[in-house]
Amino acid sequence: MLNNTCAAGTKPLRVLVMVSGGGTNLQAIIDRVKDGTITNTEIVGVISNNKNAYALTRAEENEIPSLCISPKDFETRGIFNGKLLEAVESFEPDLVVLAGFLVVIPPEMIRKYENRMINIHPSLIPSFCGKGYYGLKVHEAALERGVKVVGATVHFVDEGTDTGPIILQKAVEVQQGDTPEVLQRRVMEQAEWKILPRAIDLIANGKVRVEDHRTVIEQ
C-alpha cells in the first residue's frame, strides 16, 4: 500500500486503480502521491483485466497489492461481473479510479460506487466520446475532423458512456502534422497526467460535490 501522510484527524482516501494497459496514468498517480502533490490518499490496490498489462509491473515495483481478473476466465458475463465486484470490494475503496480500464463496468458496480468512481477520457467531453471512442480512435477522429484544440476530461462514472458529471478538463493544442500517436502522447503529457492526480487530490480533500448532475469544485 502506498500512502501519503494525512492531515491530523483526516482519514486518508482509499483509492483503487483499475487498468488494462501501460499504466502511465497509474504511474502519474503514484508519483504525485509520492511527491506529496496528492494528499490524504492511499493507493490500496490495482486491478487489471489483462495479465500482461505493464501497469501490473508498476504496481509491483511500488509494492501496491494487485490482482488480475478477466472476463475470458468466466463462462458468462454475469459470473464475471459478480467476481469483479467482489474483487473491487475486497480492497474496501473509498474511490475507484478507471485509468484506461477497457472493460464495461457492471451496472450494479456503477450504482454501488455512484459519485465514488471516476474515469479519465482523452477528449474534451462532449466531443469525441461515447460508444466506440477509446484509445487511438479518439485521436484519429479529432484529426479527421480537423479540430485545433483537443484535451482530456476526468468525470464521475454513471450508467451512460462518458456521460457522468465532469470534474476537470484540460485543453491541448493540435499541431500541424500530428499523427494520432503523437497527439495521444501530447494529450497524456499535457492533460491526463495532470488532471487525474489533481481530481483525486480534490476528492481526497472533500472539495468536490455533485449537484444536479454537475460538480461544484471548491478551490
Ligand code: GRF
Ligand atoms: C489513456 O489515454 C486514457 O485516457 C484512456 O486509456 C489510456 C490509458 O493509458 N482511457 P495508460 O494505461 O494510463 O498508459
